[in-house]
Amino acid sequence: MGNTDQTKDSEKNLQGIASVDLKNVGLRLDNGEVLDDVTLSYRTFGQLNKDKSNVVLICHALTLDQHAAGDNPLTGKPGWWSSLVGPGLPIDTDKFFVICQNVIGGCAGSTGPTSMKPDGSGVYGIDFPVLTIADMVRAQNLLLDHLDIPDLFCVIGGSMGGMQTLQWAAAHGDRVFSAIPIATAARHSSQNIAFHEVGRQAVLADPDFHAGAYHQHDARPRKGLAVARMAAHITYLSETALQRKFGRNLQDREAVTYGFEADFQIESYLRHQGMSFVERFDANSYLYITRAMDYFDIAADHGGSLAEAFKGTSTRFCVVSFSSDWLFPTSESVSLVRALNAAGANVSFVEIESDKGHDAFLLNEPEMYTTLNGFLRAAARDRGLS
């Protein structure tokens, strides 16, 4: 992750993997605190056109990162949206200049709980300020300012990325030509907060958590974070998908063992998911980002009216949901679409038939592909990009 300095004309800032240290930007957070210095790690794909009118911002989900396409330098694996982002793909890097930035509060390079405090007294840990989705989006605005990009052709994201997408449209609509919120909602539901709370309590209950200062004890709350991930992972899948993939199949054994080993394949799978997650994610980041999602409620910021949040918007929307997603069910997208209609917005809404649950937005879903392709092609035409 090559750090570049903050000179604006550096070509490097517009290419590939980059990280920028912004000094004295005074990023005012919703909790009242101010972050003066922020580091923003991001990745770009494609070329910025002369008018700077072809910029697509991809917002990532809870535990993802800026490596939406290309190879992830840490794992060597393809980016998490490689099926959608690339030459000739719906988010066409031959046509668009694509930016994906690690959210603040994250642990893939941008300022977060694992960053050093400005006074040099060690890492933030649990002393990091509690963030909101709006704060993450403010930081993305700083990145655009830094890159001298006036506005976005499109903001797109799934799950928490969809929340950021909606926040962009509601709070910075003048910078957003089109928005594609996928598998998301304009507020985190009670059930979603409940699942997040289970995850956080698992982390907090781990003796290795050390009140968030585990770095000072050369420890990490692996077990707690793994349990949090296991619980969360269930919410990303549908019952049908679980049944199809694992059923009641036993794991490398002929019969149950009358013990608490991972007798069933689903247990083994979840344990593996939990254990591999702790290798790549920071427990404090998990607390902060889940909290930011819990606090998300666009209507609440506009006197309880979601339509009010988008009143007079000139952004065009393409809302996408998946039929078997019970974490961000279609009903949430329907509420959003009704509010957008009431606000007189230009909105398309597609529910995609899939039995893969919430995770469908990360998988190869041909109908999502054709939906995004059609919407983006029409939007690009109207923006004069094709």
Next chain:
Amino acid sequence: MIDPKASADGNLGNKRIDLELIANMVESGSRVLDIGCGTGELLDLLVEQRHADGRGLELSQSGVNACVARGLPVVQGNADTDLSYYPDDGFDTVILSQTLQATQRPREVLHEMSRIGPRLIVSIPNFGHWRVRAHLALNGRMPETNALASSWYETANIHLCTLLDFTDLCDALGLKVEQCITLTNGKAKQSATRPGAWQNLTAEQAVFVLRRGAF
């Protein structure tokens, strides 16, 4: 809005000639809501030819997905329940083509349409057409014609009416009939002002232009 069966009911040959007619009735550059837009045939005409700011509402998910895939702004929804979410006068023209007879509450749908926009274009099959009347009178069976192609037990057309029934309802709702174009054997004909007994007997279907009066 309409299932494939129901939209087949509106077919005259392979081409929905009412769509061409309707497209020509829409002012260039105006804001249009197409309720029951199917796979986007009319909406595409409106956007491409009339440069309208066109939006669509469609019941069937496959129809919606087809529309969005061709770049049309369409949402999934139901005319009976979802029109209430649109703002007053959000559109210049609100279109309902070959769909009214498939709604649960046609009166409320028309009322909501007139709230959403001052100008309505509605096309309906005519249950008063002589062939329909003859079919029932002579055979004692529910009519099946070009414009009404499905059996009674599988048709989506649950609220059929004659042209005169329709204009009665328009009167009751304070909707002024500005124009009525009748369609028979694939030929369009402008009726004088509003349809009379003759049109009610001879037209297979009709396209109405309605304007909201004072409520």
